[in-house]
Amino acid sequence: MIFLGLIQFLLAFDAATSQMAIVDRLLNVYAKMGFTYREERFLDNLPILDSYDFVIVGAGPGGAVTANRLSENPKWTVLLLEAGIEGNLYTDIPALNIIFGFTNYNWKYVTESQPELMCRGMTNKRCSWPSGKGVGGTTIWNGLMWTRCPASDFDEWEAMGNPGWGYQSMLKNFLKVENVSIPELRDSPYHSTTGPVGVQYPFRTQISDVFMNAGREFGYDWVDYNNPKTPTGFSRTQISARNGRRVDAATAYLLPIKNRQNLHVLKNAFVNRVIIDENTKTATGVEFVKNENTRVVSAKKEVILSAGTFNTPKLLMLSGIGPAEHLKSNGIKVIQDSPAVGQNLQEHISPLTVVTINSSISYNIRKLAPIIMPAFREWVSNGGGILSSNVAEVIGYVKTDPSLSKPDIEMIFSPVSIAADDGILLRRYFGISEETYETTFAPINQRESFTICPLGMYPKSKGEIRLNSSNPVDPPVIITNFLKEPEDVKNMVDAQKLVQKILETESMKKIGARLYDKPVLGCEEFEFGTDEYFECSVRTITMQFHHQCCTARMGPNPEDSVVSPRLRVHGVKNLRVVDASVMPKIPGAHTMSVTYAIAENAADIIKEDWNNEL
Template identity: 35%
Template sequence: MAEPAGSKAVARLLALLRTLSAYTRGVKALVGSSAALGALLLVLRYYVFSKRGVVPYIINEPGRVGRRVAGGKTAAGGEDKDRGVYDVVIVGGGTAGCVLASRLSEDPNVRVLLLEAGKSSRLTRFSQVPSLYHQFFHSRHDYNLYTVPQKHAASKKKYWPRGKVLGGCSSVNAMIFHHGAPSDYDEWARLQGGQEGAEGWSYEQFNRYFLKFERFHPSREYPHVDVSLRGSAGPVQVGHFGNTSPLTRKFLDACDNAGVTRNPDFNTPKGTLGSSKVMTFIDSRGRRVTTESSYLTPEVLARANLTVATRATVTRILFEYVQKGEEKLPKAVGVRYVNLQGEVFEVAARKEVIVSAGAIHTPQILMLSGVGPVEHLAEHNIPVVADLPGVGSHLMDHPVIDYHFMDRSRIRQSRLPSDNPHHHPSVKNVLRMVALLLQYQLTGKGILSSNIAEAAAFVRSSDPKLFSEGPLAEDTTSGPGAPDIEIFFSPLSYIEHGDHHLPSGHYFGLHTVLLRPTSVGTVRLQSSSPIDPPIIDPEYLSTQQDISVLVRAARLLSRIVHTEPLASVVDPAGDDEPLLNHSLDKMSDDEIAELIRDRVETLYHPTSTARMLPREQGGVVDPFLCVHGVNGLRVVDASIFPTITSGHTVSPAIAVAEKAADLILESFYVV
């Protein structure tokens, strides 16, 4: 006898609730029968919406925007000769790609195509709920990448989540609005070696692109922000929205008492040193803000000259050779891509192809297309279009070390329900989750509005007020006012991106970040097949400098956690638990270094694999983001960073795309 359709729907709904509870961990919440009913209806609404699979004006059948390739040849155009022909083709609808598509299509004379391998984040369950971003990890909305075993980090492979949705990693990250240090961008300009356009990357000139994308919302709770230094008219909402745990406030008070003074705004010409509640990419209703939601609004998507196609995986860039003086140079003229069924299509670009696939997939696509280190391309029998050794080289990332502490305060506003995903979730935690969902839906507040990393402190390892040992042998910072250490606080604790759990109980986390790593790695092809994921080797902790800075960071973290008022929160019952770090202050430098090598993980900030530098210095693009030696091809994403910024990378990636849009449109009208 067939199972009734209603029973199947209920079963699917219960399965969804189990999944949601498995993604979360932490606290009790008030639960009543009416609250449970209301939140169940909310869950059902999200569930039904995600099943529709359609967002107006977004094409999820990418064969409709290109021309089919059969037998290695593109089908004739027939009557529709303009099908598959655009002025600009953008490869990748991630953090930068969405910005470019929106800004370039503001000019009605420019026909723009954006190709994205994933789908709209609007179609993913609870994509706007800030604290549930872990749901994307290891899902079909994640590329599910791993590094090679890290020989300087306990020989472990490291999981590197990468967003496979419109908005890219802005749709799956911790939503921290942070520019880095002003001197980071002056360093970028210096590194250009006097190339034309170099000065445009100095902080004085580049800062206008931060202000251009930003729409800051002042907060009564944080009144000391100078709003004259904040952007007010951009598409991206930022501010102090999102949950702030009572424990987070204790962390900031402890920083004050430990010598890390408050800085009301990390994102000004005054610099980023100090401690503060972080500003977030969260709006006034408590929703995640992504570059898809900000830039690809219904009004933008409705533009006649903009086409956005999802579920389109680009496999290579297409080139022709054009005469320039006495030599022929390659020119990008289109791209080839496949849909979910593996069918092959091509589109043509009259003016430019722009690769915005991120610091991992941008070098992969370039190398698959014949742009990269000639010796490596030869290993995979890929014909060389341009010999650029810098493609896939100089991979940089911010390593993070997670430290765990038992919390005696049991502040219930700080935590999410705590089911282990490897066990059947309890009814109690499902109901707790339902109540939190209802609170979030009605008010936009509560722990579900938390970005998890709620507050941070930025310091220099050479600061004599914090470190009596004196400066290290090498100063890796971009300037005297720039940090090389970040410590951030989370009102819950997690292991390996939430894949593993602490024993049952109440915990908070402190985390140290190496902001200016000297260890650099590579992205390389596994084969000539675009299906095979790239080989990622960040070479974590391959220099003593990196270990030394992280040991100092651990010392400062330990001092903060043992400073009031945070010290009183640490539960002595956890002193003997091996996973906890209550006795960090009693460990030797060598013991801390061993712990660091065992625990190091990514902070999700890969950069610099197609750097903006002179070609002879290993650069891939010039200050106009044009690929050296190739016409009609640019790269616009975090891979062009000459060196990693001393902070979170979403803001600079958006600003790079804003500047790139201006550069591109200006180039179209140069006589």
């Protein structure tokens, strides 16, 4: 009955979508079952020094890795500042990831409205854009998908003027991060069993086997997609988990060293700006707010921004580094005119492709309700069962054109569809408007259905991050420009055609798989299945995947990049960036693993630079 109450709670979700009530309710359920769980692993009242050697802003994978590696030197003191709180037992459950998008673990940013391009069917014609806030960053509650991308993506970074960022360098860092428990991969030279981030397969549903078999019929092998020799093909998803439990950046890199005396981790600390000496253009510390008190902490060696793709450029601009005219228009004194700050925003997008079937092997909330109690007990006892699913169990890397040198579409398979919960939770998480949902998807509420999202791996369209004002509390302005470039539109149309083709395989025919063909609201004038309809569909429901990157891109030229290949901010001393914003171009991968590897590489660079100055 306890978990039936939880399900009823989720079905009555209206009262709890903006606060931590969801987490509180889950913790109460856990306590009533007789289990204990300690959340406060990092002290909230930690005494802070006036100065440290390194001050790092943001405890996502960039900041957590960097803090760990720099504090390996006992002579260096490190302060890691994080605006959010810690994860808890329930963020450790892979299958509950979406729930935490409604809590204060999410910055809850939304894009500017651009209905001529995208998000026409989303709430207020704006896409919601989740971004993690907490000790661990987005790794606390993302989809856990562990993908790297083809080797040539990194070689392209290096060819753009960034020595040390090619595939061989990055492979070394991937191996440093990873601890794979998948038996057939443990002896691979492209995997490691010694790193802090566990990698395994998720729970396996029957319907995921159908998709795997369909991929083989479609002409694709079953592969290890993280092996550079086999970037094309189908596979069960590799996820960042150990024994069925999420491994986030805090679990992997901070908890094992939380008693290290030269490392302080301060949560609930909101950074306003970097303090920069205007005469020498040298970063000297940061200003932050904790418990409504504003204070400054000094950095004797460096300030390192790891605040993420949205907040790193925001902080740079608030600190006087960015496009001069934009800073002036917001009343901010220009310390360094850096036109590339906030530019080059990139993200992977996809249409929402729902498939109906006549077999009872998909999942919805009413099927899960009777089994959730034993499933929870199973997960608590051994990390097994359906709660260890990341709800994206298979990936297929395919080509829209056989002549391409590498895949350009990632098919993400999920055993549930947008209609699995009658529009209560999923449609809100993805930001689909109530009108769009009720008109388009409500007719298949609780029907057997699943999802294939064909993600475009290499978008051409680029957006930007701007300031709302000079007030640090205001969210950034996010202009995506999704689908602005014709190549992206064609790629998304071709991707939907590939989904149609895979549904023609015998494996799919056996379960009566059909593309759900009720026209998306606003696209009724177009014949279903035509190029015009598919374009309208993706412009109306524009899915994105938390893979935002590239807004403080690295490169040798200060005119079109923000940081050097050694991640130093152009024109400002003792200031670096270590997060996904430094990527010069979006990789064909979920960006979590890449960000871990970037941070490992960055830590080596920083150590080398400072050791050379001794």
